[in-house]
C-alpha cells in the first residue's frame with residue numbers, strides 16, 4: 344500500500360451555504376441556487392435544509408417548488424463563490440506544497456512529509472474546519488477525508504456529511520466498503536453498477552474481493568484500476584494547479600428564451616469559442632471534440648464525439664465541427680443543456696501530419712481575435728451567428744474540474 348497521507352476537503356452544499364453566509368436571513372431555510380431565475384432553470388445547489396425536504400440538485404425551479412413550496416430561489420453568483428473558494432484554498436496552501444484544486448468546492452492536499460502520522464493529519468483537519476468557520480465564514484462547513492490514496496480520501500469525505508471527518512486506512516477500509524453503496528464510489532455510475540450486478544457484485548466490498556482476472560473481463564483495464572483503488576494502491580496522482588489540463592469544456596443551462604428565439608446554435612458557438620480561447624491561452628491543441636445536448640423532455644443528455652486527424656486550436660474548425668455534431672443530435676426540439684468539451688489535449692510537437700493541414704492564416708486569425716478581445720473586451724468581435732445573442736451563456740462555473748490555472752490561491 345501507499346504510505347502517503349492524502350486529505351480531501353469538500354465544502355458542504357457550497358453555493359447555497361455561501362448565499363446563506365452572505366445573507367443571514369436565508370440561514371436555516373431551504374434555499375435553491377439556480378442557473379437562472381425561471382421555472383425551467385435548473386438547480387445547481389441546494390441548502391442542507393432544502394435537501395432534507397427532498398429538493399435535489401438538477402431539478403428545475405418548478406419541480407423544486409412543487410416538492411417544497413417554501414424553497415427560496417437565488418440566482419447563482421460565480422464571482423462570490425470564487426472569492427470564497429480563493430480565501431479557503433489559501434488556508435490549504437499553508438499546509439503543503441502539493442494541492443490539487445479539484446473543483447470550486449473541493450481540493451486534495453498531499454500531506455506526506457508534512458505530518459508525522461494520521462493522528463497529526465486529523466488534528467490538521469480539525470484546524471482546517473476551525474479556520475474555515477472563523478476566517479472565511481461561520482456558516483460554512485466542510486467534510487474531510489484522510490487516507491493513503493487520493494481515491495480513498497475522497498471516498499472518506501463523502502461518507503459523512505455535512506461537517507464530517509473520516510479517516511480511512513487498511514484497518515477500517517473493509518468495514519466502510521461493506522456499508523457503502525457501489526455508486527458511492529467516485530467513478531461508478533448507473534451503467535457500471537448494472538454491469539457489476541450482472542456478475543453478482545452488489546457492494547464495494549464484493550468488488551474488492553472479486554478475482555482480478557474476472558474483474559478485468561467485466562471492466563477491461565478499469566477493472567485493474569478498481570482492484571488497486573480498493574486496496575489503497577495509488578493509481579491517480581495529484582494534479583497540482585500548474586499542471587496542464589487534460590480537457591477544457593464549457594456548459595450552459597439553456598433558458599426557454601433561447602429556444603424561442605432560435606439561438607441554440609449561437610449559444611453553442613459561444614461555448615466553443617470560450618473553450619477555444621482557453622485552449623490557445625494554454626498553447627495547447629485539441630484532438631477531440633464532443634458536444635452534449637440535454638433535451639427538455641428527457642432526463643439524460645446525449646452526446647456526439649469526433650476525433651480530428653490533425654490536432655487543432657483554431658476557432659473556425661472548432662465551430663464548424665461542433666455545429667456538425669450538434670446537428671446529428673438536435674432537430675429543433677427544445678434544449679435545456681448544452682456542453683462542449685475539447686479533449687486529448689497536447690502541446691504542438693512540430694510533427695504536423697500532411698493531410699488536412701490547417702491553414703496557418705486561419706490560425707493567425709483566431710489568435711488576432713483573442714488579442715482584440717483581450718484589449719477591447721469579450722463582445723468587441725464575435726462570430727456572425729453569435730450576433731443576435733445578448734449576454735447569453737455568461738460567466739458560469741463548471742460542475743466538475745476547474746481547468747483554468749487562474750486561481751488567486
Ligand SMILES: [Mg+2]
Pocket residue numbers: 353354355356357448
Ligand atoms: Mg461539495
